[in-house]
Amino acid sequence: MENGSSYFRLLRRLDAVVELSDEDQHAIARMPMKVRNFGGGQLIATEGERPSHCCLILDGYLFRSKLAGGCRRQIISFHVPGDIADLQVLHLDRLDHSITTLGPVVAAFIPHAAIKDMLATSPRLTHVFWRETLITAAIVREWVISLGQRDSLARVAHLICEIVVRLRAVGLARDFGFAIPWTQADLADAAGISTVHTNRVVQELRRRELIEWEGRLIQIRDWDGLQRAADFRPDYLQLRKM
Amino acid sequence: MENGSSYFRLLRRLDAVVELSDEDQHAIARMPMKVRNFGGGQLIATEGERPSHCCLILDGYLFRSKLAGGCRRQIISFHVPGDIADLQVLHLDRLDHSITTLGPVVAAFIPHAAIKDMLATSPRLTHVFWRETLITAAIVREWVISLGQRDSLARVAHLICEIVVRLRAVGLARDFGFAIPWTQADLADAAGISTVHTNRVVQELRRRELIEWEGRLIQIRDWDGLQRAADFRPDYLQLRKM
DNA sequence: CGTTCTATTGACTCGATTCAAACTAAGTGG
DNA sequence: CCACTTAGTTTGAATCGAGTCAATAGAACG
Numbered sequence: 001m002e003n004g005s006s007y008f009r010l011l012r013r014l015d016a017v018v019e020l021s022d023e024d025q026h027a028i029a030r031m032p033m034k035v036r037n038f039g040g041g042q043l044i045a046t047e048g049e050r051p052s053h054c055c056l057i058l059d060g061y062l063f064r065s066k067l068a069g070g071c072r073r074q075i076i077s078f079h080v081p082g083d084i085a086d087l088q089v090l091h092l093d094r095l096d097h098s099i100t101t102l103g104p105v106v107a108a109f110i111p112h113a114a115i116k117d118m119l120a121t122s123p124r125l126t127h128v129f130w131r132e133t134l135i136t137a138a139i140v141r142e143w144v145i146s147l148g149q150r151d152s153l154a155r156v157a158h159l160i161c162e163i164v165v166r167l168r169a170v171g172l173a174r175d176f177g178f179a180i181p182w183t184q185a186d187l188a189d190a191a192g193i194s195t196v197h198t199n200r201v202v203q204e205l206r207r208r209e210l211i212e213w214e215g216r217l218i219q220i221r222d223w224d225g226l227q228r229a230a231d232f233r234p235d236y237l238q239l240r241k242m
Numbered sequence: 243m244e245n246g247s248s249y250f251r252l253l254r255r256l257d258a259v260v261e262l263s264d265e266d267q268h269a270i271a272r273m274p275m276k277v278r279n280f281g282g283g284q285l286i287a288t289e290g291e292r293p294s295h296c297c298l299i300l301d302g303y304l305f306r307s308k309l310a311g312g313c314r315r316q317i318i319s320f321h322v323p324g325d326i327a328d329l330q331v332l333h334l335d336r337l338d339h340s341i342t343t344l345g346p347v348v349a350a351f352i353p354h355a356a357i358k359d360m361l362a363t364s365p366r367l368t369h370v371f372w373r374e375t376l377i378t379a380a381i382v383r384e385w386v387i388s389l390g391q392r393d394s395l396a397r398v399a400h401l402i403c404e405i406v407v408r409l410r411a412v413g414l415a416r417d418f419g420f421a422i423p424w425t426q427a428d429l430a431d432a433a434g435i436s437t438v439h440t441n442r443v444v445q446e447l448r449r450r451e452l453i454e455w456e457g458r459l460i461q462i463r464d465w466d467g468l469q470r471a472a473d474f475r476p477d478y479l480q481l482r483k484m
Numbered sequence: 485c486g487t488t489c490t491a492t493t494g495a496c497t498c499g500a501t502t503c504a505a506a507c508t509a510a511g512t513g514g
Numbered sequence: 515c516c517a518c519t520t521a522g523t524t525t526g527a528a529t530c531g532a533g534t535c536a537a538t539a540g541a542a543c544g
Contacts, residue, residue: 048477066383068391069473076383088380091373096380096478120365130372131333137379138330138338140386141308141318147389148434149310152500183522192390194501199524215509231311236338394532425490436533441492457541 006033006108009170010056013082016169016239017135018128027118027125033108040103040181045086049095053109056084060105061180065189066097075190077139078102078163082170087133090115103181103216131238138236147192150231155191156201157230160211164220165234177219205229248277248350251412252298255324258411258481259377260370269360269367275350282345282423287328291337295351298326302347303422307431308339317432319381320344320405324412329375332357345423345458373480380478389434392473397433398443399472402453406462407476419461447471 007029014020014028035058038044045051047066055062062079064086076097079085085099090112119126139162146155163180167173188198205211210226212219220226227233249271256262256270277300280286287293289308297304304321306328318339321327327341332354361368381404388397405422409415430440447453452468454461462468469475 064383066387068387069396072391074387074390076386088376091369092376092380092480094477094480097383123362126368127333130375133372133376133379134330134334137375137382138334140379140382141306141339144318144382144385144389145308145310145316147386148316148431149314154311184524185522189390195522196502196524197500200500203524235336238334238336426492427490437490438492438534439532441490442532445492 006035006058007031007056009058009082010084012170014128014132016241018131018240020128021124024122024125024128027122031110031114031118033110035106035108038101038105038107040101042101042105043098044101044105044107045095045099047095047098050093051086051089051095051112053111054084054090054115055086055099056108056110057081058106058108060107061102062099062105062107063102063186063190064097064099073189074192075186077136077143078159078190080163080166080170081172083136083166084110084132087129087136090129102186135238138238142236152191152193152197152201153204154230155193156187156198157205157210157226158232159187159190160218160220161227161230161232161234162237165237165239169237169239175219176223177217179216180218181216182218248275248300249273249298251300251324252326254412256370256374258483260373260482262370263366266364266367266370269364273352273356273360275352277348277350280343280347280349282343284343284347285340286343286347286349287337287341289337289340292335293328293331293337293354295353296326296332296357297328297341298350298352299323300348300350302349303344304341304347304349305344305428305432306339306341315431316434317428319378319385320401320432322405322408322412323414325378325408326352326374329371329378332371344428377480380480384478394433394435394439394443395446396472397435398429398440399447399452399468400474401429401432402460402462403469403472403474403476404479407479407481411479411481417461418465419459421458422460423458424460 011020011025011028033056044055044062057079059081062085064076065073066076067073086095089095115129119129146158150158164173164176164178167178172178184198184202185195188195191198202213206213208225210222210229212221253262253267253270275298286297286304299321301323304327306318307315308318309315328337331337361371388400392400406415406418406420409420414420426440426444427437430437433440444455448455450467452464452471454463
């Protein structure tokens with residue numbers, strides 16, 4: 001059974017990062033998967049769990065988060081279509097954070113065993129999937145820089161820059177506009193600032209005419225200006241073309 | 243040529259995380275390496291570089307850092323003996339941050355080719371080394387939680403807790419005391435706070451009798467209290483025993 | 485023995501938080 | 515179709531954690 005169309009975004013994602021042979025692509029598309037639909041704000045996996053499947057996003061957004069001090073939520077990273085949000089559990093077996101949908105999501109679940117079997121046959125694909133986990137790690141490293149050194153405006157701007165580049169890498173947000181069901185509280189928990197302050201930052205971004213943000217639609221008005229305000233340089237995303 | 247004694251800390255480190263067969267251990271110890279000595283504050287690798295070797299710490303500490311806005315330094319993570327600080331470049335080829343010694347360091351450089359050859363022969367060792375890169379990523383994720391949600395005192399306490407646990411995992415800091423040539427400015431750049439404030443935090447930790455800190459010697463006085471102040475739970479380090 | 489780090493202290497400032505309240509927009513059910 | 519909820523955004527005022535500036539005091543080093 002070929003899951004070509006379902007694996008389209010993943011193949012697109014991998015292609016943005018590395019050259020894949022037809023054979024590799026077929027090996028990926030041959031993996032069995034189960035597609036499931038989720039509503040907004042649904043927990044897909046919980047901290048401490050031992051998942052048996054990896055979760056590939058076909059449509060929508062996920063985020064990984066963890067509680068500090070038992071109550072303060074920190075969002076670690078957001079994930080876009082084509083991402084496998086929990087690829088790292090393949091070798092870590094226990095999840096150290098939760099995975100939640102941001103708005104409605106279509107996700108494909110691939111058994112660990114299927115991925116391991118596929119990787120066992122191809123050093124090249126092992127390299128590619130290992131690399132994917134390392135790029136996810138690089139994204140988190142860059143977020144450490146943001147949280148440690150950039151002020152609240154730069155943090156929010158940086159997050160928007162990153163998402164738009166990652167979306168474009170898989171063929172979305174072509175016009176630097178995209179739909180994402182972020183509440184300001186979500187952004188706040190990612191940027192490590194309060195909701196009230198997030199609101200002020202968003203207004204400031206609008207005032208400077210860097211972005212438009214209406215409901216769940218974000219449109220970038222001034223891409224260069226936004227990157228400058230964000231101190232954003234996309235190198236860490238390891239994209240081939242850009 | 244067997245580098246048994248030089249590879250002692252690495253084997254110890256891997257053993258803390260996973261069971262290794264004798265065969266695996268020999269395969270690791272057979273890898274060629276070049277040992278080099280460094281002084282304090284020396285750059286071992288620079289952002290943008292394409293290293294051909296991985297850097298295994300035999301003695302001393304390294305840290306990875308990156309500049310935000312061209313001038314503000316953020317320390318991403320510290321590395322202790324037994325760590326391979328830049329294992330991720332094996333599959334990422336370009337370094338997105340710098341690596342610097344914190345005080346004098348003895349390091350072993352292992353050619354990428356040697357590691358790749360070794361991994362090609364053993365799916366088990368591929369798993370172990372992949373896992374190592376994922377644990378490094380988990381450490382950075384936890385640091386995101388600290389920077390985003392914990393106040394300055396908890397951050398500094400968390401850093402100390404983590405280092406002491408990682409040292410103990412490789413047979414160091416048995417008595418919850420250890421020598422580390424941190425300046426308060428280093429801590430500040432890791433915790434994302436100013437040096438002045440770092441000083442006040444350190445004094446507060448002393449005042450609460452959680453730690454003693456004289457010169458480069460840190461002694462934990464109240465391990466439970468420190469963990470509580472830090473909101474520290476070591477699960478994310480993925481250690482087998484603890 | 486001066487030079488250079490590093491640690492420490494005080495005063496002032498500022499970015500961000502907190503608390504509180506008002507204002508939307510979008511359901512939901514009678 | 516309108517009251518009633520509920521979730522999310524917006525605004526203002528008071529407060530606080532942490533930054534900045536500046537000066538001093540030790541410690542380390544050549």
